[in-house]
Amino acid sequence: MQLIIAAVGHKMPAWITTGFEEYVKRMPPDCRIVLKEVKPQDRTGNMSAGAAMQIEKTRIEAVLPKGARIVALDERGQDPSSVQLSQHLQKWRGEGRDVAFIIGGADGLDPELKNRRPIDAPLQPDPAARHGPGIAGRATVSRLVDYPEPSLPPGIA
Numbered sequence: 001m002q003l004i005i006a007a008v009g010h011k012m013p014a015w016i017t018t019g020f021e022e023y024v025k026r027m028p029p030d031c032r033i034v035l036k037e038v039k040p041q042d043r044t045g046n047m048s049a050g051a052a053m054q055i056e057k058t059r060i061e062a063v064l065p066k067g068a069r070i071v072a073l074d075e076r077g078q079d080p081s082s083v084q085l086s087q088h089l090q091k092w093r094g095e096g097r098d099v100a101f102i103i104g105g106a107d108g109l110d111p112e113l114k115n116r117r118p119i120d121a122p123l124q125p126d127p128a129a130r131h132g133p134g135i136a137g138r139a140t141v142s143r144l145v146d147y148p149e150p151s152l153p154p155g156i157a
């Protein structure tokens with residue numbers, strides 16, 4: 001299993017590289033972590049935020065492995081505890097599929113990418129999801145795409 005972090009941005013600061021390397025060491029050997037930096041769209045001229053997010057969406061999709069589970073990170077999403085995230089990771093490891101955590105650029109993620117549902121496993125809306133502003137500087141899970149509601153770990157509505 002491979003965990004992919006696809007983040008819009010380039011020339012990441014040293015503290016991100018240091019943090020990434022520390023977390024790579026903490027993961028089980030069968031969970032290889034790969035950071036894929038996605039070039040942000042240059043916003044010179046009159047390009048709208050929507051157009052920039054659409055271009056970045058295409059770039060994100062280009063670095064994702066086929067068939068990977070997509071987890072969009074967004075400040076307006078759910079805020080699972082460490083234990084809940086660990087439960088998700090344990091289940092995903094059992095499935096053997098790659099998992100891609102996607103992080104948008106300055107304007108966020110394209111709505112189509114955040115809300116994508118695979119044909120074989122529709123995601124049910126989460127009535128417990130937070131829809132207000134998130135905690136500044138902290139990404140939370142917006143969608144667990146391809147995660148059927150009946151198989152959610154205990155404690156997650």
